[in-house]
Amino acid sequence: MKTANFLRRRRGVELTTSERDALEAALSEPRLLPARQTIVRRGVTVRESTLLIAGLVGRYMEDREGDRQLVALHVPGDFVDLHAFPLQHLDHDVVTLTEATIATVDHPALTALTAALPHLARMLWFSTLLDAAMHREWIFRLGRLDGPGRLAHFLCETAVRLEAVGLSDGRSFLLPITQSDIADACGLTNVHVNRVLRALRDARLLEIQGANVALHDRDALWWLAEFDPQYLYHDDRDPTP
Amino acid sequence: MKTANFLRRRRGVELTTSERDALEAALSEPRLLPARQTIVRRGVTVRESTLLIAGLVGRYMEDREGDRQLVALHVPGDFVDLHAFPLQHLDHDVVTLTEATIATVDHPALTALTAALPHLARMLWFSTLLDAAMHREWIFRLGRLDGPGRLAHFLCETAVRLEAVGLSDGRSFLLPITQSDIADACGLTNVHVNRVLRALRDARLLEIQGANVALHDRDALWWLAEFDPQYLYHDDRDPTP
DNA sequence: CGTAACATTGATTTCTGTCAATCCGAGTGG
DNA sequence: CCACTCGGATTGACAGAAATCAATGTTACG
Numbered sequence: 129m130k131t132a133n134f135l136r137r138r139r140g141v142e143l144t145t146s147e148r149d150a151l152e153a154a155l156s157e158p159r160l161l162p163a164r165q166t167i168v169r170r171g172v173t174v175r176e177s178t179l180l181i182a183g184l185v186g187r188y189m190e191d192r193e194g195d196r197q198l199v200a201l202h203v204p205g206d207f208v209d210l211h212a213f214p215l216q217h218l219d220h221d222v223v224t225l226t227e228a229t230i231a232t233v234d235h236p237a238l239t240a241l242t243a244a245l246p247h248l249a250r251m252l253w254f255s256t257l258l259d260a261a262m263h264r265e266w267i268f269r270l271g272r273l274d275g276p277g278r279l280a281h282f283l284c285e286t287a288v289r290l291e292a293v294g295l296s297d298g299r300s301f302l303l304p305i306t307q308s309d310i311a312d313a314c315g316l317t318n319v320h321v322n323r324v325l326r327a328l329r330d331a332r333l334l335e336i337q338g339a340n341v342a343l344h345d346r347d348a349l350w351w352l353a354e355f356d357p358q359y360l361y362h363d364d365r366d367p368t369p
Numbered sequence: 370m371k372t373a374n375f376l377r378r379r380r381g382v383e384l385t386t387s388e389r390d391a392l393e394a395a396l397s398e399p400r401l402l403p404a405r406q407t408i409v410r411r412g413v414t415v416r417e418s419t420l421l422i423a424g425l426v427g428r429y430m431e432d433r434e435g436d437r438q439l440v441a442l443h444v445p446g447d448f449v450d451l452h453a454f455p456l457q458h459l460d461h462d463v464v465t466l467t468e469a470t471i472a473t474v475d476h477p478a479l480t481a482l483t484a485a486l487p488h489l490a491r492m493l494w495f496s497t498l499l500d501a502a503m504h505r506e507w508i509f510r511l512g513r514l515d516g517p518g519r520l521a522h523f524l525c526e527t528a529v530r531l532e533a534v535g536l537s538d539g540r541s542f543l544l545p546i547t548q549s550d551i552a553d554a555c556g557l558t559n560v561h562v563n564r565v566l567r568a569l570r571d572a573r574l575l576e577i578q579g580a581n582v583a584l585h586d587r588d589a590l591w592w593l594a595e596f597d598p599q600y601l602y603h604d605d606r607d608p609t610p
Numbered sequence: 611c612g613t614a615a616c617a618t619t620g621a622t623t624t625c626t627g628t629c630a631a632t633c634c635g636a637g638t639g640g
Numbered sequence: 641c642c643a644c645t646c647g648g649a650t651t652g653a654c655a656g657a658a659a660t661c662a663a664t665g666t667t668a669c670g
Contacts, residue, residue, distance in 0.1 A: 189509045192595050197512040199505040214495040219600040243487035253494045254455040261460055263504035264440040268430045270511035271438040271556030315512030354433050359460040
């Protein structure tokens, strides 16, 4: 099932079998993309939306000097540019961070789906609002937290999201991106990210070895990050078999 | 018309007369709220959504110390908590910043409306995605701009948005909020906002006297802010009579 | 006229960026 | 097999931006 992880473990979300089947049928065959490939470029009219099945995808804005600000990180199960369906074109680039498997839906098909299935339409709407909730949390992260807090927040959020789709036990996970990518997400420089990571490692809060992230002291990290995963709407139970 | 400013001057948005009438009919009578009144508190189940007709409304998250981070500023015509319709409860507070006139729609009525009018549903979806686009721009502002850039960006965005609903000529407008509110929006302290505003005034880029904001040198401010209003989806023409 | 909220300014500290090396590991070609 | 390269990680020295702490002005208003 291409949609197996879509809205998986989300509170208050109940896609009926027929709704999920309809969405599944509208999706293209999965394709494999290499790392660092642009999926959507800003400003270009978009005619299909992309469901991420495996791998990591980022959404970027660039400043005058070409420095990037990550505005979203996507994990498997995320509809990375569903918002392009109503918006038609985007204000940012969508890029694979790792090798990634995706499937796409044409926008005309989405128009038909949403007209025929209002509840599915609302669930799709919901999924874009989850992205918006994450945006708000990122605003908080950048506006109110210092370096250590920002990194802790970013990593805690990522851990919880990966856990929801079975890619983490909540403590350790694979994050095959560079420290510069993390810096782009947290509004810091790669140099400072490196320093803060060392400090967090020295304090035995977490460890990053290559692509491997281990959150040793989740409570301390949550405290540092003032992290509360409410906004992710995760369900404790996993109805997926 | 309560909805006169809703999605006014937005590119690619065409609400038919019957769609607008249906929405208008679903809205309550306008009510006047005092300044600094909480409309929605975080975590509480929301059963209706609020259209802002006049005044300013902010959306806030709070950190451990009670310091606020503004995650959105709403101007007349904005559906300030439409996202609560699919989400059911919010991760932040919604508060009037000034005296404000609002009208509300019950969520059951929205369910009926969106099921009956898929295109209206998509336009409502669109309006929440505009908020998300602004969230992204705020992430950029906080992650990549310094103090002067952030203030310039905040004020340029506000000017353009107010202009779209006829409350500014693009150069000057009323913004009856405190420097602390601006600081909350820009991830700075009120002290620093004050200093940066003085610097911008000394450079003859802008002037704030009481509630009155005057952007003297729009080009310079746009440059400082790396501002490009694309993401606001504004239309040059105003189809409103 | 006194109070309270907001704005303004100065002195100092802290955090983060910048610039510049150096280190390390994986893949490459001789 | 081993020098070689290259991207990324790491570290140090220094500069600059913003926070913090602490007063002092200013204005509106009861």
